[in-house]
Amino acid sequence: MQSVALLLIGIQLVYAGKHSLQYFYTATSGLPNLPQFVSVGIVDGQPFTYYDSKIRRMTPRQDWMAKSVGEDYWERNTQASIGSEQAFINNINVVKDRFNQTGGVHTYQEMYGCEWDDETEEINGFDEDGFDGGDFTTLDYKEKRYISPVPQGLATAEKWNRDGSLQQRKNYLGTICVEWLKKYLEYGKSSLQKKVSPQVSVLQKDPSSPVTCHATGFYPSGVTITWMKNGREHHEDVEVGELLPNEDGTFQKTSSITVTPDEWKKNEYSCVVEHQGKSVTEDEIRSNKGDSVPIGIIVGALGAVVLLIIIVVAGYKVYQKKKGFKPVNGSDDGSNSSAHTVPQA
Template identity: 75%
Template sequence: MQSVALLLIGIQLVYAGKHSLQYFYTATSGLPNFPQFVSVGLVDEQPFTYYDSNIRRETPRQDWMAKSEGDDYWERQTQILTGTEQSFKNNINVVKERFNQTGGVHILQEMYGCEWDDQTGETDGFRQEGYDGEDFLSLDLKDKRWISPVQQGFPSAQKLNNYRANLEGNKHYFSTVCIEWLKKYLEYGKSSLQKTVSPQVSLLQKDPSSPVTCHATGFYPSGVTITWMKNGQEHHEDVDLGELLPNEDGTFQRTSTIRVTPDEWKKNRFSCVVEHQGKTVTEKKIRTNKETSVPIAIIVGAVTAVTAVILLVVIGVAGFMVYRKKKGFKPVKPSDDSSSQRSTNTLISSGSGSSTSS
């Protein structure tokens, strides 16, 4: 389970900076009691839609989304994702065959979406697929071509690169349609997406000989900087920065761990400095299991345990965490209908259009 432990032009938004719309698709094989397909949509890294192969219905994950779209929207998205689910179930079997695999646990993941800077107007799009934690396919929007770093992905890349209309369609989707829907969702959720919640910071340690973990949690938005200080100077040696992880309530958490001997910690002044939205929190005192209601071992192991923690809300994102460092990609074809907020998925096996999704 290593891979389990991504309209309304002219709206005057009152919040500034870079915004993102991302969709994460995760297909699994060989995992009992786990959905075979999961889709999660995120706006500014906040989950707002969810679908899996057990419930088989697209559902809102934010009150502002539930209030903004009616039954027709959710029915349309459910039909779209039902088709996408079948495509992914087929695709993961095709990829397994290419790798000469039969049994075992396997994960096929896709992340696509767009970014928009409301200050500069700059936009960007991305579509990536990974298999078992490794790159599989990616779309180079600048050169309008598919790329695969592994031989097993060459057939899909070659077939897709022969569909010039498909490539032009992708370019249009990511530069126009995706951005329009990102702006629309930002307007829907502006009261929630504008909020700022400061992090709670703790220094945690299992025992005196264990590494010390600086744990920042409960903050929103997601941008945070964690720095270790030693005797008033920044310290980078033997420091490991953890992944940014979502909490169930839409906030985020992140850890930074430092490895020092008990004697070194005693003889020097170490502290953890967390910066978020222009505010700084400094923590110097190590908390023990007796001082916190949350078991330290669980917090320190949050990266590997995240799927269990947020299974019902952002399971697709959790599944993508390990793979995200690599950046793979999946062949897709956008809809010709500019009112569709998702793009069309294409089968890895044939390169032909199969379903439309927002």
């Protein structure tokens, strides 16, 4: 489960109306206690498939997924994942040689997938590889070519642009990926279409500590937390935390602001949390603030915690983690897997 948490850090948010299907692959070396290869599938921010080199079996991560497809789906995707595992272990060795690395801990990761806007029908695809937390190759979906920001990745980008890998991925990202995304949305509609409003708390340890606005228990997985100073957006000395998953499938996020006690007294500060759904009323917000911490929670049209949804979608900069894994063709009867083969770096 450590590896799953690692993957989620790379997820970004998109606006309502858009849906995403993401796949993450990671190969590691120098970490004997962790699987050498891990793959995770995520739809609209919800992990739904998992495979690693220790269990060597693709498994469901949501009840709705387990109930929606047959054993042949899991068998095909297990075999595809075994192939991806072998390719990724080979690729990490190739890339280590490119960077003149031998011993130590190393990672080779890829994140790829598609997003679909159910209002405009717009489609976007993405495919990014990284080594040891840095960019290695990136697919420019609009220009239809692979690029690399580092010299060590140029040979791989050029190879994929000319050897058929590019055309395969274009076909997958623009058609097959979107078809599977729509299927998964239908399979999991009772879960994926649910809306759970966040619980919001404003907390401060002591008058000189940062004040933290904490939103938790919300789904789908996107909130915007904004600090206001005297009715205007305020970004100075604000630190926004990572989006984190809760054990029950919901999410949490924090934003902290550091202001001197004197500034608190002279100004009015407010935390605004946005997420789709109903408004959070002032009496629903938990706080440990006292008179020394005049933090306002905006309520109603003049200052409410308005809940405006943003759906978790494909990550573009996968921070220290880019995971690679690729779908194969799919059909309505599930006769094909949802992942495709990994090309050699």
